[in-house]
Amino acid sequence: MTRFFKNSILAGAIFCSFKLLVVSAAVPESPQQKFIRVAVLRHVDKLNIEIRGRYEISDPKTQDILLQGRRFRRTSIAASPGGINIGQVEYPLDQVKLVSNKDVTVHIGKKDKRFRGAIDIFKEKDGRLLVINTVELEDYIRGILYHEVSHRWPLEVFKVQAIAARTYALYRMERSAKQKYDVTNDIYSQVYGGRSAERYRSNLAVDQTKGLVMFYNKKILPAYFHATCGGTTEDVSELWKLDLPPLKGNICEFCKKSPHYRWKKNFRSKDIQEKLNAHGHAIGLIQEIAVLERNASGRIRRLQIKDRSGQVLTVAGKDFREIVGPNVLKSNNYEIVMQGYYFDAYGRGWGHGVGLCQWGAYGMALKKYSYSEILQYYYPGIAIVDYQSPEFADSSFAQPKPLPAE
Ligand SMILES: [Zn+2]
Numbered sequence: 238m239t240r241f242f243k244n245s246i247l248a249g250a251i252f253c254s255f256k257l258l259v260v261s262a263a264v265p266e267s268p269q270q271k272f273i274r275v276a277v278l279r280h281v282d283k284l285n286i287e288i289r290g291r292y293e294i295s296d297p298k299t300q301d302i303l304l305q306g307r308r309f310r311r312t313s314i315a316a317s318p319g320g321i322n323i324g325q326v327e328y329p330l331d332q333v334k335l336v337s338n339k340d341v342t343v344h345i346g347k348k349d350k351r352f353r354g355a356i357d358i359f360k361e362k363d364g365r366l367l368v369i370n371t372v373e374l375e376d377y378i379r380g381i382l383y384h385e386v387s388h389r390w391p392l393e394v395f396k397v398q399a400i401a402a403r404t405y406a407l408y409r410m411e412r413s414a415k416q417k418y419d420v421t422n423d424i425y426s427q428v429y430g431g432r433s434a435e436r437y438r439s440n441l442a443v444d445q446t447k448g449l450v451m452f453y454n455k456k457i458l459p460a461y462f463h464a465t466c467g468g469t470t471e472d473v474s475e476l477w478k479l480d481l482p483p484l485k486g487n488i489c490e491f492c493k494k495s496p497h498y499r500w501k502k503n504f505r506s507k508d509i510q511e512k513l514n515a516h517g518h519a520i521g522l523i524q525e526i527a528v529l530e531r532n533a534s535g536r537i538r539r540l541q542i543k544d545r546s547g548q549v550l551t552v553a554g555k556d557f558r559e560i561v562g563p564n565v566l567k568s569n570n571y572e573i574v575m576q577g578y579y580f581d582a583y584g585r586g587w588g589h590g591v592g593l594c595q596w597g598a599y600g601m602a603l604k605k606y607s608y609s610e611i612l613q614y615y616y617p618g619i620a621i622v623d624y625q626s627p628e629f630a631d632s633s634f635a636q637p638k639p640l641p642a643e
Contacts, residue, residue: 269625269626270373271407271410271624272371272372272373273372274369274371274418275369275370275371275372275377275418275419275420276368276369276421276422277350277368277429278367279421280361280363280366280367281368282315282365284315284344285344286312287312287341288309288341289308290337290339290340291337292308292309292335292336292341294333295334296332297333303328303333314358314366318364321333321360330360331359332357333357333358334357334358336355340352340353343356350432352370352372353373353380354372354373355370355371356370367417367418374407375447375448376432377406377429378402378443379443380429380430382398382399382439383436385402386595388436391602394595394599394611395441397593397598397602397608397612398593398598399439399446400450400460400608400612401593403448403449403450405459407450407624408458447623447625448624448626450622450624451483451616452620452622453618453619458483459473459484462591463587463593463594464586464588464595465492465586465588465594465595466492466594467499467568467570468489468492468585469590470486470489470534470591470592472486472533472534472591476591482617482618483616483617484591484616486533486591489594491598491604492594494596495596497586497596498585499584500584500585501581501583502565502567502581502582502584503579505578505579506522507522509526512561513552518550520544521544522545523544523580524543524545526540526541526573526575526580528554529551534590536554537557539552539554567586567588570590571583572584592615593611593612594615597615598615
């Protein structure tokens with residue numbers, strides 16, 4: 238405690254002359270610049286941080302500077318009963334902010350990742366830490382492209398993905414203004430690797446499409462995308478409470494090269510029964526799974542599961558995929574062949590199927606379609622606009638009306 242206050246008084250005195258030297262990473266340089274808040278770690282007890290440049294660690298509520306200097310050597314930051322420990326010193330706070338003119342390296346377990354921008358560390362109600370990287374939107378897109386597009390693919394696919402990812406990120410941002418963060422860095426958002434995940438070609442695609450996003454009817458498009466549609470993209474209204482002409486689904490003849498275009502997977506009925514039981518569905522040992530209804534894209538709307546006692550359960554196809562595991566049951570478009578205590582699923586595609594088919598974009602780029610032609614194909618009727626242009630700031634584009642909840 239004592240040391241904390243001494244530090245902040247001392248630091249506050251020095252700070253007046255020092256302030257101008259530090260690049261304050263979270264303050265927009267122009268009104269058009271946008272910053273996204275990415276939850277890079279959740280529910281952790283401690284992490285190690287290192288900054289090879291000038292830094293400042295502060296209490297964002299009072300603006301008190303806790304620590305600052307020219308280099309922050311690898312130090313543990315941990316949740317403690319009375320607040321947050323930085324090294325050996327306990328600060329009676331539930332939030333600290335780190336800014337630097339260089340990258341911030343976060344070590345967790347054996348991995349380390351470098352992040353541009355500012356890092357906020359919150360001590361949450363569960364007594365554990367939430368780590369948020371606030372980063373300029375263009376830099377965020379640099380940090381996710383590498384995970385979304387194979388490095389062997391044409392540059393045009395990187396451009397397509399940069400625009401789709403940027404659009405989707407803006408869509409998330411306008412919906413999460415009241416929350417602590419806009420996106421996470423796991424598979425449920427877009428995998429974000431920070432500066433560590435940046436590559437030459439992905440950065441080139443971000444620069445060459447700088448600021449470009451998709452609008453439909455003067456609103457930011459919920460630009461969903463997926464790995465492989467398997468022949469037909471999905472109508473978004475089958476999955477979420479959204480009904481938009483660019484997301485009604487389309488024939489795709491371009492993803493046949495995908496290893497997920499057709500797949501086969503064997504399942505043990507007992508495993509599936511246990512997963513259904515764990516999700517509150519009372520069903521015994523499975524005798525048969527039959528498709529009751531498919532939608533216009535061929536994906537399964539309803540399944541019927543019969544157990545050996547004759548009990549019948551009806552479950553939505555999209556729910557069944559979530560229960561089995563979306564990476565195990567790759568898509569919601571398959572045939573089932575029962576094999577005694579096992580069954581085989583013969584499927585098409587990987588992912589929910591809405592919007593851009595990434596392997597299809599690759600197929601189109603090989604046939605020399607441009608990024609705008611590819612985007613128009615998967616999101617028909619959209620307009621590609623620059624969110625950093627004055628038009629965006631001055632028109633209704635700046636405040637798109639929120640879409641209905643998903
Ligand atoms: Zn496709």
